Structures are given as structure tokens and as C-alpha cells.
Amino acid sequence: MSKMYLELAKRNLQRAKVRSLLAVIGILIGVMAVSAIGIFGESLKAAVLQNFEDVANELIVSPNFQEGYKYLDEKDISRIKKLPNVAEAIPIKSDSLLVESKKKKSYAVVYAMDEKDVEDMFKAEKGSIRLKSSCVVGKRLAEFADIRVNSKITIAGREFRVAAILEDTGARFDINPNSAIILSPEDFEKVSDVGYTMLIVKAESLEKVDDVKKEIEEKINSRDEKVVVFDLKIILERINEAFSQINTFLMAIASVSLLVAGVSILNIMLMSTIERTKEIGIMRAIGAYRSTILRIFLMEALILGLIGSAIGSVLSIAGGYAIDLMILQDASYVFRLSTLLYISLGFSIGVMVSVLSGLYPAWKASRLEPIEALRYE
Template identity: 25%
Template structure:
């Protein structure tokens, strides 16, 4: 039978029951919309990460000692165990291919005061003067701090944090959390955050107010270094910059073997912890993996709603077959073969599936666009999703229509003609 004619008949059967058809397709609409929305969101997140991190500061590595929990990001600030001694940092700096290495540690304050304005609960990053060079942070005003001096650098966000902005030469006072010890410092420089934007910056902490202080004299966390048997400062992270990006993997290997074979950290670290030496690229990979896992998980949930939608279509086509038993009998009497009947009902199911996936795609794209706009991500849309959505609609239609259509086709015309 003529497909156009079959389409017209199936379409008419759908439009004659508008409410029923709408409710039937709702399951598929929700399923497809959810998949498209979450995939859009996931892809936009990944695109943001790739845009902001890839190709940017790829010559930096982050060294830390992590407890091995699957899927966690090792570079987030103040995570990991403080195990890297001054000697370790010094030795890493001298590894072939390393341009510079700086320790990164920190302590919490109960509050930071500037003039008569106090801001509570700030974290002070302690490091060495080389930090800003390694981390690609420009000092926009003043200069970097000197070791052994009561000097600090704040970033622009921290400078704006106080009423009356902080400028170079101002005095600030911070209160060490726990001991309540008051520490004075002169602000000698204002640093700009690295030129990274978007979500990753907040993941790494770059867009938050930050105060950088020299380890000497502000950092009090020390251990007896196993190698020298002397008291040394100990840090949770080491930031390493390589002199040649091309050789970053080799350097990574050398840093790792130093850590595992000769470092203080190898003795100091807890049994279950492992060294992480991560390049930017690997961090991007990690974040991408996490967001892909997340997307897959949500998509899985959405697929369940697609299955429910397919069952809904199957159900309504079965009802439709029962309702139209007599019509099926008539069509058979006037010459319809099994395949004509199958075609009619299968087309009806496929039309419902396609309709659902088409509407679902639009709804999903709109939700995804809205969500990315709210979060502030670049919208990432790939046309292939819509091709997939149409194919899914087709498959849902076929899967849900096959049995009802088959059962319609095997209707006995004599019985069907007697059916009221």
C-alpha cells in the first residue's frame, strides 16, 4: 500500500485523538528532552573546561599526596596531606627540565582587617616569591613579597573585598585561626588572577579572593625532615614549571621517581596516600571524565523515561487496535493484507515516536540553553544529537508499535466484522 496514503491515515488517527496522542508522546518528549538537556549541559561544561584550560599554562604541574579516592581532583586547594619539605621543593627545582618549583601551603584565619574593616574566615596561601612566575600571575601593582619580611601580596578580588580598596603600602592584620595570634603585614603587591575564566577557575580557586604570604615568617607547620634530621616547613602541594612543554612528560616521570625514591615526602606520607603529579592536560582529562560520568548517569535516568514513553505508546496503540477491530475487519474484507495493516499501525507508532522526539529535542535544547545561560557556560550544540534523537524516536516507535501492529494484522476478518 501507498506509504503516503498510509501516512495520511495514520496521521488522521493521531490528530483525531489529540489529547490522547499528546499524553502518549509526553513520555518520549520528557525522555528526549532530558537527554538532550543534560547532554547539552555536559558538553557545554566540557567545552568550557577545554577552552579555559587546554593550551593554557600547559607547562605547569601540580604535585600532591592524595588519598586514593576514585575520580577526585587532586589540585583543589588545601587538599592532600602536607608532606613536601623545603628540601623536597629544593630538590625538585634542581631536577633536569624543571624551570622552577614553589611550595604551596596555607593556613586559615579567623579574620583579616584592613583599616577599620574586617573580613572573616579567609585562607592565606603561603609560598615563596617565585610563585607568581610559576603560576602565571602578573603583579599589576607593586612587587612580589620577599622571604623573611612581613609582606603580603593580595589578588584583585581580595583588594576589592574591603570597603576602601586595598592599595600597595597598606597595612593589614590577620588573626590566625586556632591560636588567635595577630599578625601584621604590609601589602607590597596586587596580583592579577591567571587569564583563565569560567568554571575551572573557581574549581582551582583562581577567582576567589586570595592573600599570598611568604612561608618565612608566616608558615608554622613543620616536621623533622627524615633526610636531614632538622626541622623543616612542610607543604601540601608543590607547583612545578617546566622549561619545555614538549618534555613535560619526561619531567613528570623524573619528579615522580624522585618523590617515590628519595624524597622526605615518601617517608612522611600516610600509608594509603599516593603521589599525584598532574599536568594541566591531565586535570582537564580528569574533569572531563567526571563530567562525562555525570552526564552518562543522568542520561541513563533519562533513558528510563524513554523506555516508559515507549511503553506508553505501545499501550495506546494496543488500545487503538482494540478500538478499531471492526475497521481492521473492514479493511481486510476489502483487500488489505497483513502487511498493509502492520504498516498502518506501525506508522502510527512511529509518528508518535518521531513527534515526541522532535518536540523533546526542541524542549531539551531550550532547557539546555537556559541552564547554560544561568550557569554562565558557553552553549555547545552538536547537530548529531538531533539526528540521534530522530533515530531514537524512530526506534521507540518501531519497538512500541511492532507488537500491536502484528496483533492487529492477525485479526480474523470474520470475527472483526462481528466486533461491536
């Protein structure tokens, strides 16, 4: 019986090829818009989050200035390093010091870090990272002061040779070396007497971040609120939420085209009902049930939706690829599981809109009385 409904629906659509084609195109465009924009939104979110992957499992421990603590205690740093689920803890000193080169004199942030930690966290654009009686300089500061590899600069009255210029790291939430200088802890003590101003704690995994944060607060802040612990996972969650909202908004705008396609199908089906009034009357007169007429019309709407949605889903991959390549200059994000999810979503919405648009015309056709339909001219 279902096969008979399908054949009747196909025959009826073929009788109005132009209108059927226009309906399919409308659905196609709508599905393509929803899926392609969804793919792009997810690609944009992935591209932004990728910049924070290296620091996602980090916690920043800093002294609680409001409680009168200016620096971190070395004993507390040692206790944090021994906590479970802590993969690494990097103590950092920082101070704003006068830096002089041949052409510029200005204050800059100077960090004290172990050479191994610098090598793990940053990359040298020029030269090689060496901190023994040498320093490394951030790219923006090097450009501003015209500092080059192997040139000499003076920091708080002491001379150091520049071993490397670091790559631009973009925005960071732990330390920002782009406009700073990094010295070894031993050399830093020669130009500043400040204590530890920050401790970067890396959890063994992203899932362990909350546990590590809780352990630090319980062990170090048991009596006094000595430290403030900030986990970067919160930032990732906020970014993820923001992009999800933006993506939903963009897809809602794109869905307007599907609404237009739905109106087109509604119009086509209503026209078909009017044109086939007499035919429906004959079917009803020879014993066709109202449910039969309803199923035939819904089958027609379903066929239009399936064809348009299928073609639109395939083309949305090309659309998403083109948008990513044009805006992000990287189309690799298209080949992700989320792409299939948005294609499935676009396909499902397209079919659903088509069927819903066909409901009223199908119901109207099924309600025609045989005698009145046979009299229709």
C-alpha cells in the first residue's frame, strides 16, 4: 500500500515539474544555509579554543594582596608541587625594570624562569633559548626597541646579551612575554629582590583541574587566605558558551530561508489541492478513505523535503569548506564529527519543515466531500 502512495505522489509531483523544482530549490538553499553556517560557527569556535589548548589544564596561583600577602612563600610552593594530580608547577618572579638598548630606554616587565620551563612554554623565532648570563626578549619589545639577537641590553644597570627573540604568543592568561624579558632566577636576583609573584600549576589532565584547585585551597588557605587560585578552564567554558550562543543566533537567521521554503511548499500543495479537486472527488467516490488522500499529499511534501534536504546537505559541506577557507584560511575544521551533526540537523529541519508545510493542504484535501468535489470545475 505504501508503494502505491509513493507512486501516486511521484506522479502528481511530475505533473507540476516547475513548481516542484522551485520547492526543492527553496528547501535546498535553506538546508545549505543552516548547515554551512553551523559548520562555520563550530569551526570558528574550534579555531579559537585551539589557541588555549596548551593552557586549558593550568591554574594560576598568586598572592592574596587583599589579605596583605605580596609574594608566594617558598614553603607553600614546595607543598603545592607535592600535591596529587599536579604534573608540574612553575614558580615565577616578575618586576618592572628599566631596560636600555642602543636606541630606546623604557620600563619593561622582566620575568625570572628556569630555562627548561621557557623552552617548554615558548618558541624562539630567532636565536636559541639560553639564559645563562643571557636573556630572551619578546617579539613586540624587540621590534619597539630595535633589539636583535646577540645585541646587548642593560637591565637595571646590568648588561645582558640577547640569546633569542621569542615568537609572538598572542593573548595569554598566565604570563605574556611579548613585551617582556626573561632571565634565569640567578640573573634575576642580580637586578631585583622581589619574591615569587606567581605559580603556574599544571594539572595532569583537564578533568583533574577542579581537584587540584580544591587541594591547593585546602592545604595553603587552611588558616589564612594566603593565595588566590584561578583556573583557566573557566575561560574556556565561557568562550564555549559564547560561541554556542552566537552559532545558535546565526543558524536562527539562516532558518528564515527554510521558513520561506516552507511557505513555498504550502503554496504549491494548496494549488495542487485546488487543481486536483475533481480528481480527489473521484477517488473519494470510488471508496478512497480520507486517510488515503492525507497520506498521498503528505508523501508529496515528504519527497520534496527529502530531495531538497539531501542535496542541500551535500552542498553544505562545500559551502562550509569555502567559508572556512575564505575567513579562517584553514578548512581542516570541516572534517570533524560536529560537521556531521550540523549536516544531520540541517537535513532533519528541512524534512520537518516540508512535512509541516504540507499538513494543512493535506488535511484540506482529505476533508473534501465527494459530491462537491465532482461538481468543481
